[in-house]
Amino acid sequence: MKKLTHTDENGKANMVDVSSKDKQIRSAHAFAEVLLPVKVFRAIKKNLVAKGDVLTVAKIAGIQAAKKTFELIPLCHNIFISKVDVFLSLNSKNRTVEIKASVLTTDVTGIEMEALTAVSVAALTVYDMCKAIDKGIIISGIKLLSKTGGKSGDYFFSEAKLLGKEIKKKNS
Amino acid sequence: MKKLTHTDENGKANMVDVSSKDKQIRSAHAFAEVLLPVKVFRAIKKNLVAKGDVLTVAKIAGIQAAKKTFELIPLCHNIFISKVDVFLSLNSKNRTVEIKASVLTTDVTGIEMEALTAVSVAALTVYDMCKAIDKGIIISGIKLLSKTGGKSGDYFFSEAKLLGKEIKKKNS
Amino acid sequence: MKKLTHTDENGKANMVDVSSKDKQIRSAHAFAEVLLPVKVFRAIKKNLVAKGDVLTVAKIAGIQAAKKTFELIPLCHNIFISKVDVFLSLNSKNRTVEIKASVLTTDVTGIEMEALTAVSVAALTVYDMCKAIDKGIIISGIKLLSKTGGKSGDYFFSEAKLLGKEIKKKNS
């Protein structure tokens, strides 16, 4: 059975030692979606049509949050970040804001958490800007889409792996 | 149509002026869940049985994140926080970590974002501690359960309001 | 002769004691301008015409910096900020970006430094975004336009007071 790397043999908190890991290009891509009540969806759409700032503020918040990951997540390393991209777009069919973040590093350990933190804080910022209209907003589906580089190799999210779980949920 | 309070008449970013609002007790309660692959679920369960730190680290991260909300969310105010509670528990039926945060203030504006930030960062911390086992973890269902106090009155999340949306999604 | 309030009788650093000061509405308005080489001015203009983000990023940076003033300026108090507004506009005649910040508080001491920090960091952000085109950008004229509230009363910047100085400079 695979063990938690962030706890020691006694189950106590443990920061991973990365002093012998190699520098290499590593990337991570994360996703989040913000489910919007109708009135909120319309307000954001109207703001975007008017070239307003509502999604830009969230984008900036996401970029800056990536750089704060090491402060927010206790056992994360303070790695160098080569680039952060955060994209937000309205999905009319699902009535959501879809958020994607891509983060690059040339440092010694992965940047999955930076990508996930970027989409999470961008999503929270969307919530903040819209909560006066309706508080029934839900942030959902925060996940790692993929990552490259590092000893553990590349990773791509597979919906299939989750399927069993979802079926189980519906039947419960 | 209700308008975005965090943008001005031109759609530009706008921090709300709270200089004429009253101090009163305000609370906010937020929720998040972390959907876990089987192996991750077992590892956390084993850590908890051994009285390990895995959920405690996330709890502390959540409490501290609440106090950093004003730094993370660009248009949030730096309000005084009277108390933050973050609770994490394993839900065996859904194979999730359920996270609840309760935040109190006696300040001039609401603390919904503090509660939502607390559960989000606690969830990200759970992700961080488990990602070496399996990266197919999903953070979901981040929402405001309720809030009390303030001019806009009390609020309780209603699944019913979202129902229409969910049905729509399944059929799409 | 008026004395420095931020140093004690021996000239040593001294934070002002505000424990007996009253809460009241206080405002501060500050200004900065960024002098732009022709190529930079044109690039910003083009970005604005295309409804791009270049001034919005600076605006967000300014708002967030106001909330960080107490961390940046060693002897500043961590006061509550009721509202921060940062406005950036292109002045074609002077080939500048003009930046104004308005900050409000209901706390026990003034917020001049918050307004000045907001315009300064917004100006630095404009610099950052344009420096790849030409580094001959100059940030200038950072000053307090006015402040209201507080025991020392209202204040309005007067060019006249500075005039003697400027004449002196030209002749030197």
Place this chain on the structure above:
Amino acid sequence: MKKLTHTDENGKANMVDVSSKDKQIRSAHAFAEVLLPVKVFRAIKKNLVAKGDVLTVAKIAGIQAAKKTFELIPLCHNIFISKVDVFLSLNSKNRTVEIKASVLTTDVTGIEMEALTAVSVAALTVYDMCKAIDKGIIISGIKLLSKTGGKSGDYFFSEAKLLGKEIKKKNS
């Protein structure tokens, strides 16, 4: 026409990707001046004669601000800083505090913003310490004096390039 590197083809905020840039020694030197009303100038002079702290506090603030640049300027990278020097001196002829900052890095991208942030925050700190005497203080002339290293080569500020502009201003 040279383009803004910090915005993408749609004018949207864009952090520069530095993952393929080389590590090398890079330096940046920045300048700011604080124009002082007579009474403020005398108070600082008196404090310095008494070996007081007034400029030392500003110096420390400048050094620390350089290390916070990545938090303040949204699209800046969190680079390693090898050294920060901040020098403040009284210029009796111009009745100013002159501030210079020199910053060194061995990292993959330039540190112009760190040098400019250092002088700006040092200048703001001088303002803070003196504002009780007279608020008619102006921070001016924040500019990059020079930078070395990096693909774009060395840079030295040239007054001549700005001259056209200044003449234009006087005549306006």
Place this chain on the structure above:
Amino acid sequence: MKKLTHTDENGKANMVDVSSKDKQIRSAHAFAEVLLPVKVFRAIKKNLVAKGDVLTVAKIAGIQAAKKTFELIPLCHNIFISKVDVFLSLNSKNRTVEIKASVLTTDVTGIEMEALTAVSVAALTVYDMCKAIDKGIIISGIKLLSKTGGKSGDYFFSEAKLLGKEIKKKNS
């Protein structure tokens, strides 16, 4: 038996709820001493004679650290600080730097931790500035000298209470 207020009935981390506490003037005074090897003591003395910055840097660091207490100590509240004083002096008899901090608030809970954090970080800064000469420096005797205000009343440190313990130590 008195119970830990920062843990709940299950021993889990618990931030104290201060939403029903009154605002009043509260003070806290803390102490730390830095025991110096001979060479370090002489170097600091020489720096002070030359009106150097060595203790001023530590003083500024202490003042700023007080304002960061809520970020450093997980269960601390982000209270408003009315004033922080940090004093450092050389004690030739004991070959120490003695550090005292006085902190004031008008907020709803005590500021003991702010005073203790101020002296601790000031002491660490002294260590940092001298460690190149000799690393055999020890920071010792960090304690609360007194506090006033609050429901629990005033407190003054008593050496007598500690005496039993010290005797016990010597005999062990």
Place this chain on the structure above:
Amino acid sequence: MKKLTHTDENGKANMVDVSSKDKQIRSAHAFAEVLLPVKVFRAIKKNLVAKGDVLTVAKIAGIQAAKKTFELIPLCHNIFISKVDVFLSLNSKNRTVEIKASVLTTDVTGIEMEALTAVSVAALTVYDMCKAIDKGIIISGIKLLSKTGGKSGDYFFSEAKLLGKEIKKKNS
């Protein structure tokens, strides 16, 4: 006579230039102890027996503080940290909490201050969690146990070197 490296020839604050130093593995190990009144000692013991969080919170605080060292100590560099370990244990004989921190880096300068900051903030957190029971807690013996790597070579703390001092103190 050895000179202070953190001040220049005039005694003014001076950050050390590390631009020509080599990357190598460097470690630092630090120690602190928290002397506890009887009632506090018993409360912590009871919490530990119940597998409570009291020492875990302090451990997390220590780990996070190590990553904040560059913000707290003005002349410290923002180096990369490969690993931080903080251990807390009850010493029944001395009625203390003993705290040890081990920090690793592969960066260009030492991490003594990170280790010392970790134990100091962990100790302050223990104080915070217990101060409601009895404020007569003392943090003591903060010192560098050892460090390896770097041009100055390895270092191990020697009680003997301090002995002269202690004898001197007892006789005074």
